[in-house]
Amino acid sequence: MKKKVLFIIGSLQSGGVSKSMISLLNAWDTEKYETSLLLCCKDGDVFSDYLPKNIQLIYNPVIEHVMGGFFSLKWLLVHGHFLLCLGVLLRLILSRISRPLASELIAKMMPVVSDVHYDLIVDYGGQQLLYYMVNKLSATKKVSFFHSDYSKWSFYYNADKKYYPVVDHIFTISQICVDSLKKFFPNCAEKVSIMENISSxxxxxxxxxxxxxxxxxxxxxxxxxxxxxxxxxxxxxxxxxxxxxxxxxxxxxxxxxxxxxxxxxxxxxxxxxxxxxxxxxxxxxxxxxxxxxxxxxxxxxxxxxxxxxxxxxxxxxxxxxxxxxxxxxxxxxxxxxxxxxxxxxxxxxxxxxxxxxxxxxxxxxxxxxxxxxxxxxxxxxxxxxxxxxxxxxxx
The missing domain is CATH 3.40.50.2000 (Glycogen Phosphorylase B;)
Structure with missing residues (x-):
């Protein structure tokens, strides 16, 4: 049987992370591995036409709307998700006080989209996707990516410090980014390394x-x-x-x-x-x-x-x-x-x-x-x- 792999990304909107995800998946051996992609948000999607055809796309609109703003409140109410609606309101308030707490709340509200036990799950976006992967999805190995210099983007440190120690590896995209992660998370230093953005x-x-x-x-x-x-x-x-x-x-x-x-x-x-x-x-x-x-x-x-x-x-x-x-x-x-x-x-x-x-x-x-x-x-x-x-x- 083929081994099962799940990638997770917030969206395929414009931007380097989305483009990098597409490049990675086009280099990935989809014949050898049964590969799925959890796409959390379809709004503004510009890159999905470049996805390899044999990748299973997983999408749940509830995830998109618990990550959304005030417009999403109407969608959640119309579809009967009253508790999630309250949760989004709380998250919008929390986001003004604590980004880590707001992001952890999003992860808690995101429904489990698969009961499959994967051989590998790759969180490609970090933050709430990392917390969701750790808490709600099953895999033999779990890997996370961080795509920037952490010293320039440390807003989620109070949450990340709880989750990075429990993943199997953390990839980032340059030596400066590696050094920055190791400085912030010295207890994770042995499992931080470079994986470059793929450009074919x-x-x-x-x-x-x-x-x-x-x-x-x-x-x-x-x-x-x-x-x-x-x-x-x-x-x-x-x-x-x-x-x-x-x-x-x-x-x-x-x-x-x-x-x-x-x-x-x-x-x-x-x-x-x-x-x-x-x-x-x-x-x-x-x-x-x-x-x-x-x-x-x-x-x-x-x-x-x-x-x-x-x-x-x-x-x-x-x-x-x-x-x-x-x-x-x-x-x-x-x-x-x-x-x-x-x-x-x-x-x-x-x-x-x-x-x-x-x-x-x-x-x-x-x-x-x-x-x-x-x-x-x-x-x-x-x-x-x-x-x-x-x-x-x-x-």
């Missing part, structure tokens, strides 16, 4: 050739008019540095640089859109929203810019490297895990002027730009073999 060059190149319709024609015309095409992927918010990108755009425009900057992602902070308009940048910044396949946009761009304030290890940047684009990236704490300045990217300070200066340097210094591209072409890595680190827990 074959899959990414194939998807980069997909058509994006009329936008390709628009980009070609923009280039013919002398514009440099910039591209940034991420949730449009200050955490991802989009305020820096807007400031850089203003500087570029005032200095006579012809450019179009494509922003790919969900708008999380609406006031940034007003910032764009107030600076007169509506013609320079192109908001294309969430894209399940961003690779054609990267492929059509001249420079990829990543202005983030913090990252675990950015999968968007790994993808830009595979597509061999010159990259400008801010000096966040884990940037050294992916880049060496002026070798495979330009690393700049976290402000709009530094971003603008680096962009201008790449535009004007063709030799530097080509040297970055050549290095990336010579150092493309396929890390699909990272899945073997999970196989070790079931073989």
């Amino acid at each position: 060059p074959v899959m990414i190149r194939r998807q980069s050739l997909e058509s994006i319709g009329n936008f390709e024609v628009q980009i070609d015309q923009m280039k013919a008019d002398g514009n440099t095409i910039l591209c940034t992927i991420g949730h449009i918010c200050r955490g991802k540095g989009f305020d820096f990108a807007i400031e850089a755009s203003d500087i570029l425009k005032r200095n006579g640089i012809k450019f179009k900057w494509v922003f790919i992602g969900k708008v999380l902070e609406e006031d940034l859109l007003k910032f764009i308009t107030d600076k007169g940048l509506d013609d320079n910044i192109l908001l294309v929203g969430i894209q399940s396949n961003p690779y054609p946009y990267i492929s059509l761009s001249d420079i990829v810019v990543h202005p983030s304030r913090f990252e675990g290890k950015s999968i968007a940047l790994d993808e830009a490297k595979i597509l061999c684009k010159p990259i400008v990236v801010t000096n966040f704490s884990t940037v050294g895990d992916q880049f060496e300045n002026r070798k495979n990217a330009l690393i700049c300070d976290m402000n709009g002027k530094a971003l603008a200066d680096s962009i201008v340097e790449l535009i004007n210094n063709r030799e530097l730009s080509l040297s970055l591209i050549d290095y990336l072409k010579d150092n493309i890595q396929d890390n699909s073999s990272e899945v073997k680190k999970l196989y070790a827990f079931i073989n």
